[in-house]
Structures are given as C-alpha cells and as structure tokens.
Amino acid sequence: MKRVLPGFGLSLGFTLAYLSLLILLPLSGLIFKASALTLDQFWAVATGERAMAAYRVTFGASLLAALINAFFGLVVAWILVRYPFPGKRLVDSLVDLPFALPTSVAGITLATLYAGNGWIGRHLEPLGLKVAFTPLGIVVALTFISLPFVVRTLQPVIEDIEPEVEEAAATLGASRWQTFVRVLLPGIFPALLTGFTLAFSRAVGEYGSVIFIAGNMPLISEITPLLIISKLEQYDVVGATALACVMLAISFAMLLAVNGLQWWAANRHHGKERVSI
Amino acid sequence: MSIEINGVGKRFGNFVALDNINLHIPTGELVALLGPSGCGKTTLLRIIAGMETADPGHVSFAGEEATHLHARDRNVGFVFQHYALFRHMSVFENVAFGLRVKARHERPSEAEIRRRVLDLLKLVQLDWLADRYPSQLSGGQRQRIALARALAVEPKVLLLDEPFGALDTKVRKELRRWLRRLHDEMHISSVFVTHDQEEALEVADRVVVMNHGRIEQIGTPDEVYSSPASPFVYQFLGNVNVFHSRLHGAWAEVGRDPSEAPAHDRSQAMAFVRPHDIDIEHAPIAGSIEATVQDVHAIGPLVRVELAHASELVEVELTRERANVLRLARGQAVWLKPRQIKVFNVLGVPLEEGGSGI
16 A cells, blocks of 8 residues: 655654654663572562662552542533633633653752641641641652642533533432532543543652652651662662563552543443444 | 413523513414524523423413423423434334433333334335434434424423434425424424424414524514514515605605704604516606615526615515516616515614505
8 A cells, every 4th residue: 555644764763763762772771680680589679678668658659649630620620621710721720830840949848837836837737737748748749749730630521512412400409419420420431430530640750859758667657669779779770670560560550540441431431333443 | 282481581691682571372383483693582582491490481281380390290292403313223123212311100012113103104104214213314214203303202291402403405305394394293382493484484373583592573474574673673674775764744854865964863864665666767756765786696586786876775576477578688777666665763663564665
C-alpha cells in the first residue's frame, strides 16, 4: 500500500531512537546495575525491614492522599465547572499551583505552617494532632502536590455532561441525590478513577516536598525515594538500584493499570464493537 | 389531564421570551406549538414541564395549581430533541429508570418493572434492543427509546421538544404517524414543539402559532392554513405571494408601485395569495394582471412557475395537467388571476375574505 504521508520510515526511526536514548537506556542501565546482585541478595535488600517500612509509608500515604483528592478534587472540579462566582478564574488557576511550584518550596512552606510553632500547627498541637515531622505530614504534602491531577482530569468530563440528562432524570421523578448517584456519577467515574490513579502515581514518586515535612525517621516516616538517596550517600549504589528496580516495577504496573482502566471505560457502554485508544 | 396556562410571561435579561400567554389544552388533545426559532415555544414547553419558572402567570393541571411544583412532582413525560438518554445504561435500564427511582413504598417489584419495561419496548417496537446501549442505536431508535422512557412513569401529560428535529426526512415522517397513533392509544394530553409547519399540520389536533413570545393564532390545522389570522401566520404556513396594494373601498388595487402612495396611508394594504390559488391564462380576463414567465420548474406532482410582475416576483403552483395545457416558456407574456385572496391593512388587521378583488 502506498502511504499518503511521506517520511514514515525516517520519523519512526527517529521516534524509536529518541525513546531508546531517553527512556529505555537509563532504565536498562538501572536493571543492569542491579543485576550485580544475586537473586537472594536482591531479595534481601528489597525486602529489608527498613525498605518494607518505607514502601508502607510511601504507598500508604500516597493511597490516602489520592483518596482524599478523589473526593475533594471532585468537589472542586464540580464547583469550578457548574457555578459562576467572582474570582472563579483565579481559583481555577490556583489549582495548577502545585504543578508549577518547585516541590521543595511547597515542602518548606508546609513544614513551616504545620510545625509546632507554625500558623496552623500552633492550633493543632494542643489538640494532640502533630502534623509536621510525622507520617501525617507526608499525607498533607502528597495531597497538596497531587490535587491538580484529579481536578484537571475531571473538569472536561463534567463540562461534557448535558444539562438535558439531568432534566430528563428530574421529569422521571428522580431526586437531586438519585440523579447524581445514578446518572451523573457513573459518567464521571472512569475519569475519577484515572485522576485517582494519576494522583497516586505522582504521590508515590514525590520526593522534594516530603523530605522537609516528614521528619524522615527510619521505619516511621521515611519514604522510599529518600531511602534510595541515603543508600547512595553511603556509596551503596547496588542497594539503591535494587530499591529503584522495585519502584520501577510498581510504577510500570500502575501505568498499565491506568491504561487498562481507560480502555475499559471507553468500551464499557459500546457493547461488542470495541474502540481503540 | 387538561393544562391551563394563564398570563404566563418570561424574560431573560432584556429579552422577552414570553408575553402574556393564555392557553387551554383539553384532555386527550395533541397540540403543536409552532413558530420560528426564538419565538418562545420551547420556553413555554419548559414552563409547562417545570424546568423553567414563569415570571408572572400560572400553570395548572386538571384545575390544580402547579406553577411552583418541581418538575419531578408534575408527572409529565418529556422528550428532548437530542434524546438525552443515559449513556451508561442499557436500553432496558433507561426505560426502567423512572420506576427504579420511585420511593420504596410505590416502587413496583423487580418482576413488575421487567414486565412493564418490556411492554413499553414492544409498544415502541424495539424490544429486541433491550440489552444494547444508546450509542449503538440510530437516531430514530434513540428517540423511540426516549419516548418509552418518558411513558414508563405513566405521565398524564406528554411534552415533546422538537422530537424529530435531529432525524432525517424519511424517519421523521414515519415517527410522526407513529406518534399520532401512540397518542390516540395512550389517552393523554400531548404538547409538541416544532418549527416545521408540515409536521404541525399533519400530526396535531390543534396548532398554536407563536411569534416573538406571543400567540398569533390557535386553531385546527385547516383553520390556521386556510384562514390565517395575521400576515405572520400567512407567511409562516406555506408559501405565499405578497402584493402591496391600495384600497378602494372593498377593492384592493394591486400592481401599482407602492412608493407612489403617501407613507402610512391608511388605505395601504398587503394582499396575500397562495401560489396554488393563482390561475395563469394566455389572454387577459376580468381581474387579471399581466406578467412575464421567468422560470418553470417541475417538482414532483407540481409545476412551480416564477412570474415577474412589475418589479415583484410571483410564485405560482400548477398541476402537471394544467401546465401541459398551458405550455409555458420563459419570457412569455401571460395573465394571472388569483382565485382566493386575503387583504390585511398596514396594522395587520384582516379586511376582507376571498373573491378575486383585484
């Protein structure tokens, strides 16, 4: 078959070379470095007490942050799309701030705010709620940096909801709550799931903002990326790469899950004819 | 259930969408709200449905005040131009929705829901599509499902907003007839909005012609077509030739340049003649005016002739037989004679009926 667009060979070659250089080469270097360990050694490093605690903190805090954002991000996105109010554009651009702000700045700010003598921490500490330098602080930082993912994924989907669908539900006798749960939420749900997963992946990889507020106590508030750094600082390069490999595997699995979810969402209501994405 | 609309008005900012609308729709009648876009017909329908609230005025169902009743408590079925089906639900679940959201003590059992939904799907002849999703259906099928969904809650009133507007001509004609049959079987009051005069005249028991937020005329399809109450109705329903004329007592003089008459002369008038109410002759007869043939098109069973009279274009529709007898050719001089004519003065008040008063 003769192609309409010229240059397919050249552009495909370029794409492959570019992706190899940028992504595949460093990753295979990582795995190559880690392969200096035997399987037993690798397993010992990857499942050490400190490593396991770090996974728990990283994934636990990320999951919690993503869940919090799934709920409040939905509320924020809903309000930004549905209701006109003064200063709406300003609020809308504020959502992007965690994207734009250097994460270390976010970390320092949050740490100052929530520290025992900070503006917010001062009022929380008497209530017995210590935020800064505890795992709770990690959740706060991760919630902060992953908010835009949920809001920005949901906004276009909420904008797409036809008002007529809600009116139809109303004339059929549905209450506002029934309309939301039975008619609107199922439409939003795939996007909510995608936003949740994106926020979760982002939180798992976060380093900059967390280390300022976490306190970084081994076994308690130490995240995996920090553990990798500390291993590097002790010249335990192989140990660091072993942990990195574990993170890589998990991130990759999550990306696959996101794609799977999107595919499922796109095909759910089309019966037998499949849509490719 | 009868619908009573008293003095309803609606403004959107400075735009007057509806102005003092009074309308009575008796039980069992199929009424068309007909008018150009922006005339307020959809707003009126939405006020009946409870999706908009009237600024002044009252709406009552079967004599009971309903002006401030929420849409979900009005027991009306509403069909949208673009179907508004629930995309993530199968056809069955779409139709079942109205039954499933009922409060527990009025909700029918699962078996009863199933029976009723399948009955409705049979009624709209789509029971074989129960497991499909809306995205797998054609436009005509979607609209029939939307109708079945609206009927599931056994509404007393069925409201349809340009129900066939998004469909192609053939499907539209089919669904029109089908809607008429359905309405007669269900014994409900139906109101549908349309800008398509053919649709309104063919389906409705009564036609409400609207323009600029006001009702221009209410009548049977035959009444609004054959005796329009205003120049607007004349021009909106079917093709019409407009002659600017001067009045001489009971006679209207057509064919003089209207600019000769002084402005706002009370004797100035407009005469309306339907294209099929004009005869063409080769020789002058009493009351005929001279014109030149500009174009002849054969369209299906009719032949449409464009004639030039002074600076105005006159459209005439002849039967094929008549056209064959006349053998018209471009540039030919002929005489035309209206069989039926209606004259309105400058204020739009009708002056005389019928006759060949030219």
